[in-house]
Amino acid sequence: xxxxxxxxxxxxxxxxxxxxxxxxxxxxxxxxxxxxxxxxxxxxxxxxxxxxxxxxxxxxxxxxxxxxxxxxxxxxxxxxxxxxxxxxxxxxxxxxxxxxxxxxxxxxxxxxxxxxxxxxxxxxxxxxxxxxxxxxxxxxxxxxxxxxxxxxxxxxxxxxxxxxxxxxxxxxxxxxxxxxxxxxxxxxxxxxxxxxxxxxxxxxxxxxxxxxxxxxxxxxxxxxxxxxxxxxxxxxxxxxxxxxxxxxxxxxxxxxxxxxxxxxxxxxxxxxxxxxxxxxxxxxxxxxxxxxxxxxxxxxxxxxxxxxxxxxxxxxxxxxxxxxxxxxxxxxxxxxxxxxxxxxxxxxxxxxxxxxxxxxxxx
Amino acid sequence: xxxxxxxxxxxxxxxxxxxxxxxxxxxxxxxxxxxxxxxxxxxxxxxxxxxxxxxxxxxxxxxxxxxxxxxxxxxxxxxxxxxxxxxxxxxxxxxxxxxxxxxxxxxxxxxxxxxxxxxxxxxxxxxxxxxxxxxxxxxxxxxxxxxxxxxxxxxxxxxxxxxxxxxxxxxxxxxxxxxxxxxxxxxxxxxxxxxxxxxxxxxxxxxxxxxxxxxxxxxxxxxxxxxxxxxxxxxxxxxxxxxxxxxxxxxxxxxxxxxxxxxxxxxxxxxxxxxxxxxxxxxxxxxxxxxxxxxxxxxxxxxxxxxxxxxxxxxxxxxxxxx
Numbered sequence: 001x002x003x004x005x006x007x008x009x010x011x012x013x014x015x016x017x018x019x020x021x022x023x024x025x026x027x028x029x030x031x032x033x034x035x036x037x038x039x040x041x042x043x044x045x046x047x048x049x050x051x052x053x054x055x056x057x058x059x060x061x062x063x064x065x066x067x068x069x070x071x072x073x074x075x076x077x078x079x080x081x082x083x084x085x086x087x088x089x090x091x092x093x094x095x096x097x098x099x100x101x102x103x104x105x106x107x108x109x110x111x112x113x114x115x116x117x118x119x120x121x122x123x124x125x126x127x128x129x130x131x132x133x134x135x136x137x138x139x140x141x142x143x144x145x146x147x148x149x150x151x152x153x154x155x156x157x158x159x160x161x162x163x164x165x166x167x168x169x170x171x172x173x174x175x176x177x178x179x180x181x182x183x184x185x186x187x188x189x190x191x192x193x194x195x196x197x198x199x200x201x202x203x204x205x206x207x208x209x210x211x212x213x214x215x216x217x218x219x220x221x222x223x224x225x226x227x228x229x230x231x232x233x234x235x236x237x238x239x240x241x242x243x244x245x246x247x248x249x250x251x252x253x254x255x256x257x258x259x260x261x262x263x264x265x266x267x268x269x270x271x272x273x274x275x276x277x278x279x280x281x282x283x284x285x286x287x288x289x290x291x292x293x294x295x296x297x298x299x300x301x302x303x304x305x306x307x308x309x310x311x312x313x314x315x316x317x318x319x320x321x322x323x324x325x326x327x328x329x330x331x332x333x334x335x336x337x338x339x340x341x342x343x344x345x346x347x348x349x350x351x352x353x354x355x356x357x358x359x360x361x362x363x
Numbered sequence: 364x365x366x367x368x369x370x371x372x373x374x375x376x377x378x379x380x381x382x383x384x385x386x387x388x389x390x391x392x393x394x395x396x397x398x399x400x401x402x403x404x405x406x407x408x409x410x411x412x413x414x415x416x417x418x419x420x421x422x423x424x425x426x427x428x429x430x431x432x433x434x435x436x437x438x439x440x441x442x443x444x445x446x447x448x449x450x451x452x453x454x455x456x457x458x459x460x461x462x463x464x465x466x467x468x469x470x471x472x473x474x475x476x477x478x479x480x481x482x483x484x485x486x487x488x489x490x491x492x493x494x495x496x497x498x499x500x501x502x503x504x505x506x507x508x509x510x511x512x513x514x515x516x517x518x519x520x521x522x523x524x525x526x527x528x529x530x531x532x533x534x535x536x537x538x539x540x541x542x543x544x545x546x547x548x549x550x551x552x553x554x555x556x557x558x559x560x561x562x563x564x565x566x567x568x569x570x571x572x573x574x575x576x577x578x579x580x581x582x583x584x585x586x587x588x589x590x591x592x593x594x595x596x597x598x599x600x601x602x603x604x605x606x607x608x609x610x611x612x613x614x615x616x617x618x619x620x621x622x623x624x625x626x627x628x629x630x631x632x633x634x635x636x637x638x639x640x641x642x643x644x645x646x647x648x649x650x651x652x653x654x655x656x657x658x659x660x661x662x663x664x665x666x667x668x669x670x671x672x673x674x675x676x677x678x679x680x681x682x683x684x685x686x
Contacts, residue, residue, distance in 0.1 A: 077639035098418040100645040170528050175614035177639030200432070204640030206413030207616050214531045214626050215614020217636070221498070228503050229529045 039319045040068040045079015045092030046179055047218055048116060048237045049303050053092065055338045060323060067319055077177040077203055083306040084108060089320055091306035094179020094237075095203055096285040107309045109358045110285050112302035113327055114334060115273050115345040117238040117264040118183055120252040120299075123226050124150060124165065128250035131263065133158040135255035136191025136290070136298070142233060143171050143188065144195065145210040150231060158255075168212060170232035172225050175215035177203045183289055183301045184235040190290040191255075191298075223247050235299075238264055239342035256298045257290050264297045269345050272296035277348050284354055302351075303344065309361045317362050324362075328355045391658040398651035399658075401427045402435050406655065409436020411617050414640060414649045421646045428646045435652040437659065442619055443627035444660070446533055447608065448601040450623075451540035456594050458541070459548035464578045466549070467556040479553060486546035494610030497539045502611055505538070506530030510624045527624030531613035534623050539607045544597030551596060555589035556582055588675050595671040602664055605631040630660045 043053055050073035057069045074082075076093040083091030084105050096110045120134055138154050141147035147154055151164040174181045185201035199205055207213070216225040219240045226234040227247030236244055244251070253261035262268045272291040280286050288300045305324060311317040327333030334346040347355065392399075399406075401424070415433030422431050466479055510527040513534075517523035527534070559582045567577040583590075613626025614636060620627050628636075634653050641649035 075639035077642045081642040098643070098645070100417075100420050101643065104645050168528065173614075175609065175636040177637070177641075177643075200416045200418075202414065202417050202640065203643060204414055204637055206411065206434075209616075209618035211618065211621065211625070212528060214529050215612075215616070215628075215636075216531075217610060217614075221610070224498055225529065225531065228506070231528065 038066055038068075039315055040070065041090060041316070041319060041323065042070050042072075042082075042088040043090040043092060044072045044074045044082050044088045045090075045306070046076045046094050046303065047073045048094050048179060048239055049092040049113070051239060052114065052303075052333075052338060052342050052344065055341060056327060056333050059338075060326060060333075064319075064322070067323070069323065075177050076179045076182075080306050083308060086308065086312070089307065089311065089316065090324075093304045093306050094301060095182040096287075096302070096304055097306065102283075102285070109305075109307050109309060109361060110283060111305045111307060111324060111328075111355050111358050112284050112347055112351055113305050113324075113355070114303050114339060114347060115269065115288070116301055116303050117269045117297060117343075117345075118180055118235055118299040118301075119238055119241075119244065119264055120184075120233065120235050120254060121226060121244055121249040122233040122252065123230055123247075123249050124167075125230055127162065127164075128248055130162060131251060131253045132162065133255070133261045134252045136188055136195075139233075140188040140192040140195040142169055143173070143210065143213075144199070144208040145213075158261075165231070167231040170229050171210055171213040172216055172222055172229070172232050172234040173207055173213065174217070174222065174235075176217050178218075179203060179301070180219065180235060180237050181205060183287075183299055186287055186289040187254075187299050190287075191257075219243075223249070239344065241343050254298050256294075256296050257292050258294045258296070260294055262295065262297050264300075266345060268295050268297035269300050272298070272300045273345065273348060273351075277350055280351055280354060282354060282357065284351070284358065302347075307359075307362060309363060311362060314363070321359050321362050324359045325356055328352045328359070388658075388661065391654055391661065395651050395654035395658055397427065398435070398648060398655045401425070401429065401648065402652060402655065406435060406437060406652075407441065407659070408438050409434070410438050410619065411436050412439070414637070414644060417640070417643050417645070427648070429648045430644060430646060433644075433648060435655075437630065437633075437656055439615065439617065439619055440628050440630045440633045440656065441659070441663075443533075443612070443615070443633075444602060444629040444631070444663070446620065447536045447540055447612075447627065447629055448598055450533065450537035451544060451601045452594055452598055454537070455541045455544045455548055455597055456590070459545050459552055459593070459597075460583070460590065462545070462549045463552035463556055464582070466553050467582070468574055468578050479550070482546050482549050482553075484546075485542070486550065490543065490604060490607040491610075493539050493543055494607040497535055497607060497611035501538060502530030502535050504530070505532075505535045505624065510534065513623065521622070523623055525622045525624065527622075529613065529626075530624075531611055532615075532624045532626045533612075533620050535611040536608045536627060536629070539611055540601045540604055543604060543607065544600050547600060548593040548597045551593035552586060552590055555586040555593075559585045591671060591675050595668060598667060598671070599664060602660070602667070603631050604629075605635050608632045609635055630656050 053071040057071055061067055076095055079091030079093045082088040141154060148168055149166055150169055151166050156164055182203045185205050189196040189201045216222045219237050222234045222236050223240060223243045226232045226249055253263055255261055271293050272288060275291040275293040275296050276288045290298045328347055330346060339346055411434055413432055413434045415430030417430050419431050421428045466475060470478055506527050506529055513523050563581055564577055567581045608629050609632035612628055612632055615626035615628050634656055637653060641653055
């Protein structure tokens with residue numbers, strides 16, 4: 001916090017210095033990108049992407065004086081809705097838009113900015129240092145109330161040799177509309193036909209009635225609820241890794257399509273991304289969940305910027321193109337200095353190229 | 364001339380309040396009309412709520428386009444709203460009466476302004492602060508202390524048995540609401556108590572009454588109408604409270620509470636939690652159904668207020684009749 005404040009102060013001083021003393025160099029900076037002065041962009045949406053935008057924006061606007069980008073964290077659904085209505089220029093979303101939504105809004109682009117992952121975490125006193133194994137069908141059983149105790153044969157079968165307690169499981173889910181719910185329920189739907197049929201997937205789903213199961217708001221709420229509740233289980237975005245560790249929660253090994261149990265590491269997330277890379281269509285709306293491959297981590301996703309091809313004027317469009325191109329570039333926003341802090345992975349080269357093709361359509 | 368301008372101005376200003384109220388009702392009714400037609404009366408008594416599959420092509424049911432599997436029923440949220448508010452009032456009203464009597468009669472006169480200021484300050488604490496406190500302090504307290512104690516004492520009644528592994532639910536929501544409405548109710552009763560005439564009080568003392576006997580025998584009956592009015596004010600706040608309840612309610616969906624610690628959802632908190640995803644419904648039916656919940660909440664608030672006003676009027680009549 002303090003460091004941030006100091007940095008901001010420093011940045012301000014630098015900017016003032018540039019404005020006051022070295023006017024020539026400031027002019028050179030402006031002319032570098034040939035952007036019109038005083039353009040303000042509004043970014044809103046995903047709470048998972050919000051920390052990343054807050055790392056990006058100061059660095060970008062420092063290089064591009066005259067551009068202001070306001071970031072707000074309001075939820076993926078709001079991000080999509082406000083990008084469509086034109087209130088926001090960039091809608092941040094963990095979920096891509098659906099076919100029926102695209103049919104109604106053909107001018108909207110879904111542009112991947114980075115790759116994120118999700119962990120399944122639990123609070124089982126004594127076992128939080130052990131990485132328990134879970135499969136999609138077992139998680140679906142827990143979240144639909146068919147598996148109610150930790151020593152259920154289905155869990156015991158996946159974890160031979162682990163002494164599981166005879167305690168009731170408290171499944172924790174997100175109450176607010178959430179990209180995390182979207183990718184978690186997709187994992188359950190793609191791995192468990194019964195879940196696909198009865199519940200399906202979405203940013204909000206109609207959770208089966210599990211007495212004692214609770215809802216929490218946002219990733220911070222999930223960590224809090226699970227940390228306070230022994231014998232609970234929760235799904236949490238990987239950018240909250242540090243908070244999960246601080247709360248002392250266990251992290252699950254998840255079964256992938258090949259039947260192997262994996263943790264989210266750069267290797268397993270990268271393997272899953274590589275498996276879908278070739279299948280990604282030009283409009284880049286595709287699920288990365290439950291990807292094939294022996295090493296693939298099953299719950300990863302593209303983090304999207306939802307942007308309309310039709311902007312208010314050419315200046316706004318030019319700034320938008322410049323910022324988004326910078327964001328998806330390996331030298332710019334996809335550099336490790338930004339992504340490592342939130343544990344995202346950079347876009348593979350081919351996907352970044354597709355994103356740039358989409359960005360070029362913004363007018 | 365000047366007077367008439369003044370008059371017209373005042374009438375105009377006065378008209379704004381009911382004007383806005385009617386505008387809100389009319390907007391809600393018009394906006395939710397497609398949902399009202401689609402959902403029918405079953406909306407109020409169905410337990411299942413599902414936005415449907417927003418990622419598949421919508422289907423046409425009757426003449427209305429909705430997502431596949433969309434199904435809107437709000438009984439769970441109506442029950443949650445009424446249960447939390449009722450429980451909160453059940454605790455808050457006696458507490459408030461006690462605090463108000465203490466402020467008016469019990470507290471040292473020099474401390475009264477300070478104490479009443481503190482009560483007033485409780486009323487201006489933002490609800491999200493109560494919510495955070497609820498998550499960090501109250502929910503663990505309910506889980507580890509209050510629910511086990513209730514279970515031990517009243518566990519023979521199924522409603523109190525079972526405990527609560529998480530603390531998130533009906534009891535925590537009601538306790539947070541209690542804290543939020545106690546200052547409103549206390550302040551209102553306290554101002555009414557200050558209006559009780561000195562001769563009435565002195566008459567009671569002259570008859571040998573103790574302070575407590577005087578307060579219960581003379582002051583409380585004199586402010587009976589105000590107590591009900593104060594409770595209604597508190598109820599209004601409790602019925603509509605959103606953020607604090609959302610944070611400690613456990614966000615139950617698709618099942619009714621069975622015990623005092625079951626997770627619940629209230630109508631206001633549910634609207635907030637669903638709005639984000641509802642906006643992704645290409646048919647718009649989800650947002651319209653949320654608007655219908657708002658309309659129902661509005662109607663419930665008006666009905667509750669109306670009933671309370673009738674009770675108060677009845678009291679005044681009976682008091683007048685006796686007097």
